Amino acid sequence: MPEKSNARKKVLFIVGSLRKGSFNRQLADKAAALLSDCDVSFLDYRDVPFMDQDLEDPVLPAVARVRGEVAAADLVWIFTPEYNHSYPGVLKNLLDWLSRPADPADRKSPSVLRGKPVMMSGAAGQSAALHSRTKLMELASLMGMELLHGTGTGVVLGREAFMSGLLTPTPEEEQELSAQAAELERL
Secondary structure: OOOOOOOOEEEEEEEOOOOOOOHHHHHHHHHHHHOOOEEEEEOOOOOOOOOOHHHOOOOOHHHHHHHHHHHHOOEEEEEOOOEOOEOOHHHHHHHHHHHOOOOOOOOOOOOOOOOOEEEEEEEEOOOOOHHHHHHHHHHHHHOOOEEOOOOOEEEEOOHHHHHHOOOOOOHHHHHHHHHHHHHHHHO
């Protein structure tokens, strides 16, 4: 039986909301604090333009950068809000760019997402982002990602969260997030 590597896992967090203090960024920060045996980084994709086939070749520097960060990660953890029962357009745009062949000269080359292990979580109103996480799970499967932990952890945002701007998961939600992080560290 091969020995388990002592190298720290590289985990890339993708937050589907670009707002600095977003609830999903707060959730991602909580998850990062649980991953003591991993190197966690956050993908900054503000400079990625709208998907446009006219811009695919040559590869734009912003697109090359995000593809490189995803390719270098051992695992991707997506944190998604829910907008009108789905994931945000900015997240879909990023995933569209990442789903394209890594080598534009070879249309049959795999994307940086194909076979990539991915987890997801989300914070939203009463749905706990279940609709967006479920649709994101479908998209992840279509793009050939290896989905871990099902639809992941959902955190309900009550009225008090929207008043204070602070994410306050219940003990059960905290436990689920901890279980998700523990599963990741066991891989």
